[in-house]
Amino acid sequence: MLSAIDHIGVAVEDLDAALDLWCSTYNLAVSHRERVESQGVEAALLDVGISHIELLAPLGPDTAVGRFLQSRGPGIHHVAFRVSGIDTVLKDLAERGVELIDREPRRGIRESRVAFINPKSSGRVLVELVEPAEGH
Ligand code: CO
Numbered sequence: 001m002l003s004a005i006d007h008i009g010v011a012v013e014d015l016d017a018a019l020d021l022w023c024s025t026y027n028l029a030v031s032h033r034e035r036v037e038s039q040g041v042e043a044a045l046l047d048v049g050i051s052h053i054e055l056l057a058p059l060g061p062d063t064a065v066g067r068f069l070q071s072r073g074p075g076i077h078h079v080a081f082r083v084s085g086i087d088t089v090l091k092d093l094a095e096r097g098v099e100l101i102d103r104e105p106r107r108g109i110r111e112s113r114v115a116f117i118n119p120k121s122s123g124r125v126l127v128e129l130v131e132p133a134e135g136h
Contacts, residue, residue: 001089006082006130007045007052011065012074015042015057022046022053034109041065043109054080054109078116080128086113089129093117105129110136 012018015033022028028046035042040063045052056077058066068077083089086105094100099118108114111133119126 001092002081002083004082005051006080006128006132007054008076009054009056009078009080009126009128010075011068011072011077012055012057013069015044015055018055018057018074019044019046022055028053032110035059036107036109038106039064039108045109078126078128080114080130083129083131086115086129086131090115105131112136 010018019030023030023046028048030044031047031052032045033043037059039056040059041056042059043057044055046055056065058064058069060066061070065077090100090103090105094103099121100115101118102115105113105115108128108130113131113133115129117127117129
């Protein structure tokens with residue numbers, strides 16, 4: 001069902017400062033940067049082998065990441081697993097009683113299709129499923 005850890009999402013206050021920190025400390029390259037309105041974030045992907053670190057800065061205080069920063073401060077926000085056939089995976093999880101935040105996939109970074117699972121169903125870890133677009 002899950003084919004890889006696609007990325008670890010990290011909430012940050014300042015995207016440029018976080019990019020400087022992560023790129024200079026670990027010598028990582030930025031592969032993509034995008035405003036994802038549907039998630040209320042400006043995001044950047046740093047390549048780590050076949051996986052990524054996804055830095056997330058909120059577009060405003062009244063967004064999911066904005067509220068996360070207010071209550072917990074910067075740090076790990078979610079774990080994203082790569083899947084193929086995300087519709088089928090979501091249907092299967094729902095049938096087994098897993099609480100979904102997104103019952104239908106929505107558009108994620110780089111034209112991917114994504115859905116979030118309620119942390120109550122995964123030991124208080126926010127899990128994202130990602131079906132990458134063709135070619136990514
Ligand atoms: Co993510």
